Amino acid sequence: MSKRLIQGNEACVEGALAAGARFFAGYPITPSTEIAELMAEKLPALGGVFMQMEDEIASIAAIIGASIAGTKAMTATSGPGFSLMQENLGFAAMTEVPIVVVNVTRGGPSTGTPTKPSQGDFMQARWGCHGDHPIIVLAPSSVQEVYNLTITAFNMSEKYMVPVVLLYDEVVGHLREGVELKGTAEIINRDFPLVPPENYRPYATGDGLIPKLAPFGSGYRYHMSGLSHDETGFPTGNPATIENLVVRLQDKIEKNRQDIIKYKAIDVEDAEVIFLAYGSPLRSALQVQKQARARGEKVGLIQLLTLWPFPHELLTETFARNNADFIIPELSLGQLADEASKSVPRDKITRVNRNDGALITPAQLEQALKGVR
Amino acid sequence: MKYKDFLRKDKMPHIWCPGCGHGMVLSSFLRALAKREYHPDKVAVISGIGCSSRASGYLNFNTLHTTHGRAIPFATGIKMAKPELKVVVLTGDGDSAAIGGNHLIHAARRNIELTVIVFNNNIYGMTSGQYSPLTPHMRLATTAPYGNIDYPFDLVKLAEGAGASFVARGATAQPRHLEKIIGQGLDHNGFSLIEVITQCPTYFGRKNRMGSAVDMLQWQRDNTSTTGKEGKIPLGIFVQEERPEYCANYHHLVKTVAEGKGSE
Numbered sequence: 033m034s035k036r037l038i039q040g041n042e043a044c045v046e047g048a049l050a051a052g053a054r055f056f057a058g059y060p061i062t063p064s065t066e067i068a069e070l071m072a073e074k075l076p077a078l079g080g081v082f083m084q085m086e087d088e089i090a091s092i093a094a095i096i097g098a099s100i101a102g103t104k105a106m107t108a109t110s111g112p113g114f115s116l117m118q119e120n121l122g123f124a125a126m127t128e129v130p131i132v133v134v135n136v137t138r139g140g141p142s143t144g145t146p147t148k149p150s151q152g153d154f155m156q157a158r159w160g161c162h163g164d165h166p167i168i169v170l171a172p173s174s175v176q177e178v179y180n181l182t183i184t185a186f187n188m189s190e191k192y193m194v195p196v197v198l199l200y201d202e203v204v205g206h207l208r209e210g211v212e213l214k215g216t217a218e219i220i221n222r223d224f225p226l227v228p229p230e231n232y233r234p235y236a237t238g239d240g241l242i243p244k245l246a247p248f249g250s251g252y253r254y255h256m257s258g259l260s261h262d263e264t265g266f267p268t269g270n271p272a273t274i275e276n277l278v279v280r281l282q283d284k285i286e287k288n289r290q291d292i293i294k295y296k297a298i299d300v301e302d303a304e305v306i307f308l309a310y311g312s313p314l315r316s317a318l319q320v321q322k323q324a325r326a327r328g329e330k331v332g333l334i335q336l337l338t339l340w341p342f343p344h345e346l347l348t349e350t351f352a353r354n355n356a357d358f359i360i361p362e363l364s365l366g367q368l369a370d371e372a373s374k375s376v377p378r379d380k381i382t383r384v385n386r387n388d389g390a391l392i393t394p395a396q397l398e399q400a401l402k403g404v405r
Numbered sequence: 406m407k408y409k410d411f412l413r414k415d416k417m418p419h420i421w422c423p424g425c426g427h428g429m430v431l432s433s434f435l436r437a438l439a440k441r442e443y444h445p446d447k448v449a450v451i452s453g454i455g456c457s458s459r460a461s462g463y464l465n466f467n468t469l470h471t472t473h474g475r476a477i478p479f480a481t482g483i484k485m486a487k488p489e490l491k492v493v494v495l496t497g498d499g500d501s502a503a504i505g506g507n508h509l510i511h512a513a514r515r516n517i518e519l520t521v522i523v524f525n526n527n528i529y530g531m532t533s534g535q536y537s538p539l540t541p542h543m544r545l546a547t548t549a550p551y552g553n554i555d556y557p558f559d560l561v562k563l564a565e566g567a568g569a570s571f572v573a574r575g576a577t578a579q580p581r582h583l584e585k586i587i588g589q590g591l592d593h594n595g596f597s598l599i600e601v602i603t604q605c606p607t608y609f610g611r612k613n614r615m616g617s618a619v620d621m622l623q624w625q626r627d628n629t630s631t632t633g634k635e636g637k638i639p640l641g642i643f644v645q646e647e648r649p650e651y652c653a654n655y656h657h658l659v660k661t662v663a664e665g666k667g668s669e
Contacts, residue, residue: 076662077663085511093482093508097478097480097486099482100469101482105482105486119472123472249489253446253467253468257469258471
């Protein structure tokens with residue numbers, strides 16, 4: 033199949049449609065707006081629904097509603113809109129409704145720098161909503177990865193009945209690259225209940241951890257609530273039932289870390305210095321790592337594709353192998369480096385941070401590399 | 406079907422206080438529904454947060470108890486994904502007119518076929534008696550200990566101004582009338598809003614010395630009118646117009662695009 037020269041945000045739309053998304057509700061915001069515009073153009077022709085809502089809160093509410101009715105659904109936004117979505121993101125996590133939320137990140141806090149890239153939503157994507165809750169966050173760094181990981185986001189959301197956040201910065205969103213739009217990607221759809229409606233308890237997971245939620249209108253009548261609930265979905269105040277729910281919600285992700293955590297490791301086996309990155313900084317890191325290897329320096333690179341759950345086991349293992357130094361470039365004051373420091377000693381981490389809206393350049397990383405060596 | 410068949414009896418007793426009017430609103434709604442031909446599998450009841458919004462849990466339909474103020478956009482997503490479902494929103498005065506006010510006016514503007522029943526007890530009951538956008542001027546609440554200096558919305562006028570094609574007001578003191586107007590709201594092909602005046606003797610009534618639930622119902626009788634009497638709160642249907650419905654408009658758009666005609 034031939035490649036098409038398209039923008040990151042366009043690849044996101046193509047990936048979503050390939051994954052089976054047929055519902056999009058959103059609100060205009062830079063730098064994600066192209067996703068809404070393309071959905072508005074493409075979804076009607078596929079018999080799908082596009083809606084421009086009154087705000088981001090309504091947007092995420094509408095896609096959760098659509099997903100409850102059995103349709104794969106997505107919204108796209110950026111920092112301020114993502115902040116507004118947090119409460120309902122938690123609702124989807126609690127009620128176990130699969131949705132995909134795209135956050136094309138821009139400079140913050142507040143209105144910040146709308147047209148420039150940032151990675152300041154790394155922690156918000158994981159911990160933005162109140163309460164312990166499950167969530168998966170994926171981070172593409174190229175236009176091809178935007179396409180692939182959008183499909184993966186839908187697959188993981190349907191498989192684990194969990195909201196998935198696709199996080200990429202403005203540069204990845206607006207970058208144009210050649211992309212192969214595979215027509216044969218594996219598509220996962222949520223399981224339908226096996227028991228007849230009269231025996232159905234929506235949140236009874238049997239030996240597994242993942243509920244089989246029937247679409248509304250399919251003959252399985254049940255109650256769904258953001259309140260702590262029992263297996264019938266009805267609110268409960270029973271301490272053991274509440275505890276079991278919160279722990280199961282966590283376990284369904286934690287016990288599947290191997291399946292969910294995706295990354296690329298380049299030349300790490302003998303590496304004495306390792307770049308750890310995602311998004312636009314990864315692109316500079318890739319170039320510097322390659323040049324360093326060409327010079328015969330033992331430099332490796334880990335690209336994170338899954339940000340959350342965070343791959344601590346990978347970092348612990350990689351660090352233990354050669355006692356390697358890590359260079360962590362990011363477009364924030366160090367949110368990724370802080371998380372990484374739970375498994376790599378702080379004094380073995382060199383931080384390269386930029387918060388002025390500009391990119392981290394290969395020259396900056398070369399300098400950081402010299403500093404370490 | 407009988408209206409009692411629509412209840413999840415195993416989820417009783419309900420959480421509402423003695424004398425609360427919410428059960429009366431619910432029974433009027435269910436009686437109206439029972440007279441119509443909806444299969445329970447094809448009815449979805451969506452609620453927000455608050456006393457009124459606990460109603461969804463007691464109903465044997467597809468029921469969704471959402472976040473505060475957001476029942477309407479959740480319902481919008483369900484309706485657009487499955488237009489064949491009858492989608493009803495049960496909400497309160499705080500849920501629909503304060504935190505959810507923006508969603509209310511936009512759903513009205515779109516004229517999407519949702520039946521929105523607002524349980525208006527003039528107070529936040531779940532959090533024990535704070536003033537809402539429908540608490541009358543200078544009435545008392547725990548957050549208005551010296552009287553509420555805010556002026557309330559007239560929800561009927563708000564919905565009408567926002568473009569709702571069916572707007573009505575009923576009261577728990579007039580249950581047969583209420584059942585009738587909710588029924589007409591259910592039959593309406595477009596956005597319908599039914600405000601229901603209901604009594605909260607525990608918080609609004611007690612704080613404002615309105616007496617028992619029976620006294621509050623008598624107050625409703627004395628201060629409302631189904632015949633437009635001067636100086637009384639009017640009850641009845643105020644807007645009932647046939648206008649293009651949102652799902653139908655979207656379906657038409659999809660058909661047009663599929664036929665390659667583009668915009669017409």
